[in-house]
Amino acid sequence: MTSWTITPEPYDSPVAAALWRAYYTEVSDRWYLLHEGHRTDPDELEREIAAQPGAELTPPDGRLLVGRYDGRPAGSAGVRLLERGTAELTRVFVDEAMRGKGGAALLVRAAEDAARALGATRMVLDTRGDLVEARALYARLGYEETEPYNDSPYAEHWFRRSLS
Numbered sequence: 001m002t003s004w005t006i007t008p009e010p011y012d013s014p015v016a017a018a019l020w021r022a023y024y025t026e027v028s029d030r031w032y033l034l035h036e037g038h039r040t041d042p043d044e045l046e047r048e049i050a051a052q053p054g055a056e057l058t059p060p061d062g063r064l065l066v067g068r069y070d071g072r073p074a075g076s077a078g079v080r081l082l083e084r085g086t087a088e089l090t091r092v093f094v095d096e097a098m099r100g101k102g103g104a105a106l107l108v109r110a111a112e113d114a115a116r117a118l119g120a121t122r123m124v125l126d127t128r129g130d131l132v133e134a135r136a137l138y139a140r141l142g143y144e145e146t147e148p149y150n151d152s153p154y155a156e157h158w159f160r161r162s163l164s
Contacts, residue, residue, distance in 0.1 A: 004103050006110040009066040009076075011054035016064055019076045023093035024049050027131070031154070034130050054091070056080045063114040067094070067103045074098035077107035079115045079123075082149075087120035087163075092134065104137050112163055121164050126155035 009016045028040040028048065057064040062080035066073055075094035079087050089111050094103045115123050125143070127134050135157055143159035150158075 004067050004069055004074075004101070004106050005071075006065050006067045006106060008114075009064050011057045011064045011078075015066055015073045016054065016076065019066065019073060019093060019095075020052075020054060020091065021049055022095060023076065023091060024052075026093075026096075027128075030130060031128070054078065057091070061118065063111075063118070064091070065107060065110050065114060067107050067110075069098050069101060069103060072098075075103045075107050077111040079111045079118070079120075081115075081118050081120060082124070085119065085121045087115035087118060087123050089115075089123050089125040092125075092137075105141060108137070108141055112161075116163050122160055122162050124149050124158065124160045126150060126152055126158050128154055129156040 025040070025045060028045060032038055032040050054064060056062050057078040057080055062078065064078045065076060067075035075098065076091055077089065078091040079089055082088050089108065092104065092107060094107070112123055124146070125138065127138070138159045141161070143161045146158050146160040148155065148158050
């Protein structure tokens with residue numbers, strides 16, 4: 001029987017770095033293909049991956065979680081405190097070959113547990129309009145669209161969920 005396990009992972013481990021690269025490549029290519037008709041320029045991709053290593057996902061105010069399917073790294077989710085009581089869900093990703101096996105919901109629920117352990121009573125997140133699968137996941141898990149909480153140039157939808 002195959003199954004998911006989810007454990008904390010240092011943001012700078014080789015496993016975390018590989019998952020971050022896969023995640024960022026996919027969402028960046030998706031944006032460029034939709035808006036400009038080409039994939040991300042390789043130099044830009046390398047700069048952006050390096051510029052956002054994930055240091056904010058370290059204790060005591062953050063966590064990075066890695067989901068493994070049958071022992072193989074297959075997804076990630078990050079959580080970080082924004083302010084007292086509020087955590088942000090970020091970097092939710094499941095490898096394309098592992099999608100449809102329930103991992104995304106498990107990663108989000110594990111991130112919610114991690115946020116509670118950090119003292120959060122609500123979770124917020126942002127996403128883009130073209131990431132329809134992500135928006136559907138969040139709605140299915142009880143997240144509600146809300147007002148913007150940041151000014152990210154790529155954020156088009158903001159969600160929140162009570163953790164209490």
